[in-house]
Amino acid sequence: MSRLATRFAARKAAGQKALVTYLVAGDPEPQATLPALRALAAGGADVIELGVPFSDPEAEGPDIQAGCERALRHGVKLRDVLAMAKAFRQENSETALVLMGYLNSVERMGYETFAEAAAEAGIDGLILVNLPPEEADALQRRLAARDLDLIFLLAPTTTEARARAILKRASGFAYYVSLKGTTGAGHIDPEDVATRLAPLRTMSDLPIAIGFGIRDGETAQRMAPLGDGVVVGSAIVRRMGTLSLEEQPAELEGFARSLREALDASC
Amino acid sequence: MTQAKGSPASPGPAGWSQYNLPDAQGHFGQFGGRFVAETLMHALDELEAVYRERMGDKGFQAQFKEELRSYVGRPTPLYHAERLSTELGGAQVYMKREDLNHTGAHKINSALGQALLAKHMGKRRIIAETGAGQHGVASATVAARLGLECVVYMGEEDVRRQSPNVYRMKLLGATVVPVTSGSKTLKDALNEAMRDWVTNVDHTHYIIGTVAGPHPYPMIVRDFQSVIGEETRAQCLDTLGRLPDTLVACVGGGSNALGLFYPFIRDESVRLVGVEAGGYGIASGQHAAPLSAGVPGVLHGNRTYLMEDEDGQIIATHSVSAGLDYPGVGPEHAFLKDAQRAEYVAVTDDDALAAFHHVTRKEGIISALETSHALAWILEHAPKLPKDHVIVVNLSGRGDKDIFTIAEREGISL
Numbered sequence: 255m256s257r258l259a260t261r262f263a264a265r266k267a268a269g270q271k272a273l274v275t276y277l278v279a280g281d282p283e284p285q286a287t288l289p290a291l292r293a294l295a296a297g298g299a300d301v302i303e304l305g306v307p308f309s310d311p312e313a314e315g316p317d318i319q320a321g322c323e324r325a326l327r328h329g330v331k332l333r334d335v336l337a338m339a340k341a342f343r344q345e346n347s348e349t350a351l352v353l354m355g356y357l358n359s360v361e362r363m364g365y366e367t368f369a370e371a372a373a374e375a376g377i378d379g380l381i382l383v384n385l386p387p388e389e390a391d392a393l394q395r396r397l398a399a400r401d402l403d404l405i406f407l408l409a410p411t412t413t414e415a416r417a418r419a420i421l422k423r424a425s426g427f428a429y430y431v432s433l434k435g436t437t438g439a440g441h442i443d444p445e446d447v448a449t450r451l452a453p454l455r456t457m458s459d460l461p462i463a464i465g466f467g468i469r470d471g472e473t474a475q476r477m478a479p480l481g482d483g484v485v486v487g488s489a490i491v492r493r494m495g496t497l498s499l500e501e502q503p504a505e506l507e508g509f510a511r512s513l514r515e516a517l518d519a520s521c
Numbered sequence: 522m523t524q525a526k527g528s529p530a531s532p533g534p535a536g537w538s539q540y541n542l543p544d545a546q547g548h549f550g551q552f553g554g555r556f557v558a559e560t561l562m563h564a565l566d567e568l569e570a571v572y573r574e575r576m577g578d579k580g581f582q583a584q585f586k587e588e589l590r591s592y593v594g595r596p597t598p599l600y601h602a603e604r605l606s607t608e609l610g611g612a613q614v615y616m617k618r619e620d621l622n623h624t625g626a627h628k629i630n631s632a633l634g635q636a637l638l639a640k641h642m643g644k645r646r647i648i649a650e651t652g653a654g655q656h657g658v659a660s661a662t663v664a665a666r667l668g669l670e671c672v673v674y675m676g677e678e679d680v681r682r683q684s685p686n687v688y689r690m691k692l693l694g695a696t697v698v699p700v701t702s703g704s705k706t707l708k709d710a711l712n713e714a715m716r717d718w719v720t721n722v723d724h725t726h727y728i729i730g731t732v733a734g735p736h737p738y739p740m741i742v743r744d745f746q747s748v749i750g751e752e753t754r755a756q757c758l759d760t761l762g763r764l765p766d767t768l769v770a771c772v773g774g775g776s777n778a779l780g781l782f783y784p785f786i787r788d789e790s791v792r793l794v795g796v797e798a799g800g801y802g803i804a805s806g807q808h809a810a811p812l813s814a815g816v817p818g819v820l821h822g823n824r825t826y827l828m829e830d831e832d833g834q835i836i837a838t839h840s841v842s843a844g845l846d847y848p849g850v851g852p853e854h855a856f857l858k859d860a861q862r863a864e865y866v867a868v869t870d871d872d873a874l875a876a877f878h879h880v881t882r883k884e885g886i887i888s889a890l891e892t893s894h895a896l897a898w899i900l901e902h903a904p905k906l907p908k909d910h911v912i913v914v915n916l917s918g919r920g921d922k923d924i925f926t927i928a929e930r931e932g933i934s935l
């Protein structure tokens with residue numbers, strides 16, 4: 255079983271929900287990332303999404319856009335992100351690590367080269383916001399050959415037929431985008447999420463994590479019962495942008511722990 | 522690229538006479554496609570379905586034609602620039618006068634078509650991105666005409682460069698949102714428009730201003746703009762009794778160029794020349810010429826030629842003309858380049874400005890700075906061509922919006 259599947263299965267077996275956290279690699283500076291990864295893992299993150307900074311993050315809200323800009327000011331490249339992941343993996347074999355970004359970064363490196371390097375770095379999966387399944391064959395084949403999961407998104411606008419097709423070819427977990435909007439938007443509606451997720455949960459056994467708009471323990475707790483896990487991103491990136499290098503690890507660990515406790519209290 | 526899908530660029534076994542792209546998934550060879558967030562996939566499917574239905578609907582076609590006639594002022598003339606032709610001493614230069622359209626550029630052809638589609642889809646709000654402001658003005662205009670709410674995203678840098686158009690949009694009742702992220706120009710305005718669309722997709726239609734974006738946009742915008750080439754074709758046959766020899770147009774995203782080229786793609790005898798913004802020169806790296814100096818990549822929903830660095834980050838572009846200041850280009854142009862059906866060249870800021878002044882004095886036509894890039898190609902190449910060679914240039918827009926930029930460069934304050 256892949257590390258992603260293992261983590262989700264372990265939480266499920268314990269009657270718990272998985273905590274998925276996101277940060278932009280190299281934000282606000284390259285040295286911040288490894289301590290931040292350690293802190294999130296120590297605070298109880300099951301999966302960490304490591305954002306690959308991109309110049310044109312068209313699906314992101316202001317927080318993650320700013321995170322990308324901070325990282326890019328330091329010239330952080332996909333190769334650097336892979337190196338950060340590898341450094342983390344060398345000391346942590348438990349926490350699942352997923353790269354999240356935009357297709358052009360991977361396209362520029364070349365699918366084959368990327369798949370090879372990602373496997374070598376100990377990465378478990380990949381989320382590309384602007385790569386729908388229709389265009390994903392060539393990349394998914396190369397990732398699958400190395401047991402890397404390509405994680406697809408489901409949205410409130412995804413039709414039932416489409417959702418079925420997506421879930422069929424998804425692996426690792428599926429990412430349910432909880433609202434129509436960009437990352438970090440403030441209008442999450444639990445009732446709407448519940449209504450839309452119910453049919454999706456009957457289509458497949460694949461774990462579904464809910465993300466976009468979950469920013470604190472309270473929203474995490476409200477969303478948790480609806481899926482298999484929650485994703486928290488902008489709230490972490492915002493902290494990275496305001497805290498000093500010294501403050502970041504303890505703050506992040508504490509924040510992750512508070513989310514973990516909220517999730518446990520929800521079940 | 523190893524991951525490139527499909528065959529190398531070719532029109533298919535039957536050759537150019539049967540050219541019929543994009544395919545069902547919106548691909549032009551390896552280019553095009555649909556690379557967007559999942560939230561937008563349904564809206565694109567819906568748009569494509571409505572579009573296909575309306576294109577087969579005589580009522581819709583008649584409505585579009587009538588609006589083009591009575592509101593936009595079509596057909597636009599094909600004007601023989603005789604003084605210029607005589608002076609250059611070579612090819613005969615004809616100008617397809619898109620500058621005479623209502624709002625002063627070709628942009629309204631597609632904005633109108635798309636706004637009519639939005640109405641048919643029951644969307645009450647339209648959004649648009651704009652560089653030079655011409656597409657924003659066109660969108661604001663048709664929104665007023667059809668009673669739709671309109672929001673236009675415009676890079677902060679372009680708001681400054683194109684202030685007359687900003688005020689025009691406001692007069693028309695549109696909200697202009699200055700975009701401060703990234704390079705503060707057209708590409709960032711597109712990002713911000715996509716973010717708006719993903720948030721308001723239920724009741725909003727995004728009117729993309731050029732032949733780029735995710736499928737079906739490159740096809741829809743091309744088809745609506747094809748009225749330019751269709752008229753040109755009929756006008757040439759009517760007045761000259763034959764097809765033109767060369768078509769020339771400036772290429773930002775590529776909508777005025779493709780609108781002119783598309784109805785001639787199947788006629789292999791017609792040479793197609795697209796002129797990109799060469800900025801300070803290709804060698805300087807400061808330009809906006811992805812077809813001349815870019816590589817294939819994925820941005821704004823499609824695979825096409827892009828200006829990017831070795832990490833795939835989109836790099837800053839430069840052009841004196843806001844409407845050409847974009848790091849990508851429509852995917853069909855990328856295909857036509859690789860298939861060698863069209864050729865793409867770059868013209869510098871300085872040469873475009875010189876052409877602007879020259880044609881203004883010679884023909885009494887103040888053309889847009891975007892258009893002036895195509896005119897610069899003509900000033901250089903027409904003299905080398907025979908006297909019976911017919912060049913048609915797409916006079917894509919008028920230059921009133923640019924007089925402040927030009928005055929500023931010459932140290933004059935208006």
Ligand SMILES: Cc1ncc(COP(=O)(O)O)c(C=O)c1O
Binds near residue numbers: 845
């Ligand atoms: C007059 C004019 N010509 C050309 C362009 C470039 O766009 P496209 O290449 O899509 O025709 C613009 C864009 O703003 C424009 O205003």
